[in-house]
Amino acid sequence: MGDRVTDWGPDIIQIDKDSSIPIYAQIVERVQTLVQVGNLKPGDRLPSIRSVAEHLRIDYNTVSRAYHDLDMAGTIRTARGVGTHIANGVDEEVIQRTRQTKLESTVSTVIADLLELGYSDDEISAAFERIISDVERKD
Amino acid sequence: MGDRVTDWGPDIIQIDKDSSIPIYAQIVERVQTLVQVGNLKPGDRLPSIRSVAEHLRIDYNTVSRAYHDLDMAGTIRTARGVGTHIANGVDEEVIQRTRQTKLESTVSTVIADLLELGYSDDEISAAFERIISDVERKD
Amino acid sequence: MGDRVTDWGPDIIQIDKDSSIPIYAQIVERVQTLVQVGNLKPGDRLPSIRSVAEHLRIDYNTVSRAYHDLDMAGTIRTARGVGTHIANGVDEEVIQRTRQTKLESTVSTVIADLLELGYSDDEISAAFERIISDVERKD
Amino acid sequence: MGDRVTDWGPDIIQIDKDSSIPIYAQIVERVQTLVQVGNLKPGDRLPSIRSVAEHLRIDYNTVSRAYHDLDMAGTIRTARGVGTHIANGVDEEVIQRTRQTKLESTVSTVIADLLELGYSDDEISAAFERIISDVERKD
DNA sequence: GTGGTCTAGACCACG
DNA sequence: GTGGTCTAGACCACG
Numbered sequence: 001m002g003d004r005v006t007d008w009g010p011d012i013i014q015i016d017k018d019s020s021i022p023i024y025a026q027i028v029e030r031v032q033t034l035v036q037v038g039n040l041k042p043g044d045r046l047p048s049i050r051s052v053a054e055h056l057r058i059d060y061n062t063v064s065r066a067y068h069d070l071d072m073a074g075t076i077r078t079a080r081g082v083g084t085h086i087a088n089g090v091d092e093e094v095i096q097r098t099r100q101t102k103l104e105s106t107v108s109t110v111i112a113d114l115l116e117l118g119y120s121d122d123e124i125s126a127a128f129e130r131i132i133s134d135v136e137r138k139d
Numbered sequence: 140m141g142d143r144v145t146d147w148g149p150d151i152i153q154i155d156k157d158s159s160i161p162i163y164a165q166i167v168e169r170v171q172t173l174v175q176v177g178n179l180k181p182g183d184r185l186p187s188i189r190s191v192a193e194h195l196r197i198d199y200n201t202v203s204r205a206y207h208d209l210d211m212a213g214t215i216r217t218a219r220g221v222g223t224h225i226a227n228g229v230d231e232e233v234i235q236r237t238r239q240t241k242l243e244s245t246v247s248t249v250i251a252d253l254l255e256l257g258y259s260d261d262e263i264s265a266a267f268e269r270i271i272s273d274v275e276r277k278d
Numbered sequence: 279m280g281d282r283v284t285d286w287g288p289d290i291i292q293i294d295k296d297s298s299i300p301i302y303a304q305i306v307e308r309v310q311t312l313v314q315v316g317n318l319k320p321g322d323r324l325p326s327i328r329s330v331a332e333h334l335r336i337d338y339n340t341v342s343r344a345y346h347d348l349d350m351a352g353t354i355r356t357a358r359g360v361g362t363h364i365a366n367g368v369d370e371e372v373i374q375r376t377r378q379t380k381l382e383s384t385v386s387t388v389i390a391d392l393l394e395l396g397y398s399d400d401e402i403s404a405a406f407e408r409i410i411s412d413v414e415r416k417d
Numbered sequence: 418m419g420d421r422v423t424d425w426g427p428d429i430i431q432i433d434k435d436s437s438i439p440i441y442a443q444i445v446e447r448v449q450t451l452v453q454v455g456n457l458k459p460g461d462r463l464p465s466i467r468s469v470a471e472h473l474r475i476d477y478n479t480v481s482r483a484y485h486d487l488d489m490a491g492t493i494r495t496a497r498g499v500g501t502h503i504a505n506g507v508d509e510e511v512i513q514r515t516r517q518t519k520l521e522s523t524v525s526t527v528i529a530d531l532l533e534l535g536y537s538d539d540e541i542s543a544a545f546e547r548i549i550s551d552v553e554r555k556d
Numbered sequence: 557g558t559g560g561t562c563t564a565g566a567c568c569a570c571g
Numbered sequence: 572g573t574g575g576t577c578t579a580g581a582c583c584a585c586g
Contacts, residue, residue: 017357020575021159022569037256059359059571103258107266110249111274117176119242121274127246128267135250135260159569161576187558198578203560211350218434220476220558220585298438298584300561315534326573337563342575359570359573381536385544388527389552395454397520399552405524406545413528413538437560439584476586 015056023058027066032075035086036102038095046076046084154195162197166205171214174225175241177234185215185223293334301336305344310353313364314380316373324354324362432473440475444483449492452503453519455512463493463501 012034015026034040047055049063056063067084070076078084114124151173154165173179185206186194192202206223209215217223253263290312293304312318324345325333331341345362348354356362392402429451432443451457464472466480473480484501487493495501531541 020161020164025159039257103266107270118178125271127242131246131250132264298442300437317535381544385548396456403549405520409524409528410542
């Protein structure tokens with residue numbers, strides 16, 4: 001763990017410039033999810049604002065605002081001259097619990113949305129099984 | 140078909156005022172989904188702009204903008220002094236196909252997102268089956 | 279092509295505030311005609327919403343609405359913080375065809391209107407030839 | 418001359434309910450043109466508001482407003498119990514002059530518009546001659 | 557009552 | 572500076 005500097009190419013963070021969701025909000029959302037799910041660990045170093053801006057081809061100020069919001073939220077810690085790191089305070093057990101919660105809430109939400117649109121549970125099940133088994137076949 | 144007036148309480152259209160997705164876009168998106176999926180049929184009457192504004196506690200102009208965009212997109216037809224109705228032109232067969240496509244793309248997207256966050260296909264399957272069987276039990 | 283900034287004084291876009299045709303619709307119509315006819319090319323930059331509003335002495339929101347509709351129609355592309363440009367996608371061949379169609383439909387319509395008002399084809403021809411030869415003399 | 422009651426079916430007056438030009442304004446415009454051009458003569462009786470509304474399938478009040486505006490403009494005279502007639506005051510000579518003026522201004526305007534859109538006078542002439550000779554052939 | 561347009565002004569996001 | 576959204580309120584057209 002420790003000091004991996006993930007260099008955020010379009011692989012780690014995809015942003016959609018045409019989305020009505022502000023770019024800075026997309027970044028904040030994404031980083032928080034990666035932390036909650038355990039893909040970014042406390043102490044991991046984040047790439048510099050300038051490098052993120054360059055890789056994602058967006059403005060410095062936009063990234064700066066995202067980092068600022070993440071700092072406010074306690075997700076990251078910025079220190080002058082040291083760089084930016086994922087904050088401590090989220091211990092492994094919490095992460096595991098959050099990881100599970102996140103999975104369930106995501107699945108629950110999508111199922112609820114589909115039911116509300118009038119799909120039957122059988123239709124949903126069938127679609128799900130077809131698609132997940134496609135994925136398994138690829139492994 | 141015909142003249143069912145869907146009364147859009149916060150039930151039919153939920154909007155999230157804090158979302159970064161513009162309110163008018165949320166309304167447009169929602170109505171288009173309901174039409175695509177067959178929950179709103181050609182000829183169905185939509186509630187008046189003023190009543191939607193009141194129910195959702197948003198400004199007349201915001202709803203008006205949503206209706207205007209839906210009109211431009213061909214989803215609805217408005218008539219001075221008369222009201223607003225779902226436009227013709229989407230035949231039943233297309234709806235059935237879209238309905239299926241929409242289901243699959245929704246499920247695919249959520250699965251892809253979860254895999255990308257590092258969940259295994261087994262974890263996803265397990266969560267899905269647990270939740271969908273809860274739903275079936277309620278029937 | 280490229281980046282010509284058309285500065286829309288009252289020269290390029292004339293709007294008639296007293297017309298019963300909405301101002302925003304006049305702007306939409308005008309820009310679409312200029313594109314269809316080839317006077318505005320893909321990539322050309324449009325003047326900013328604020329500058330159009332100022333030149334035409336109308337409200338920012340009215341121009342904004344016109345640009346929004348043009349964007350939805352695929353005629354232009356707007357980008358946050360960057361500006362507005364004529365969209366790609368209309369190839370030269372289509373423009374030439376549209377150009378010709380537009381000319382013919384305009385002439386046909388005016389002739390039909392005049393005939394319906396009781397002018398004879400000889401009267402119309404005579405008037406047309408007199409006026410067009412005035413124009414040619416000026417060249 | 419005198420008392421022809423032209424019963425305004427869609428033949429005499431075409432209105433476009435989807436136009437952004439108000440229906441009442443379309444009626445006013447049309448009647449004034451017919452008078453200016455000599456197709457409606459002083460003393461000619463106009464159909465009743467009720468009958469126009471019925472024939473054009475529009476609201477009584479809309480026609481009423483058009484008649485009111487025409488009255489204000491001096492184009493028609495409404496007298497209780499007598500009906501509505503084209504007003505006097507436009508003598509034959511004026512009509513002939515207006516008729517000619519109207520023709521020329523219509524043709525001039527369309528030519529100017531087309532020139533401004535970048536059509537050459539040769540293109541315009543060619544299109545005009547092709548179309549007008551089509552018309553003559555039909556006679 | 558139903559839809560539509562416009563202005564004025566506040567505030568946001570991006571560069 | 573450039574685009575975008577929202578509210579509040581006035582006023583119009585149609586039925």
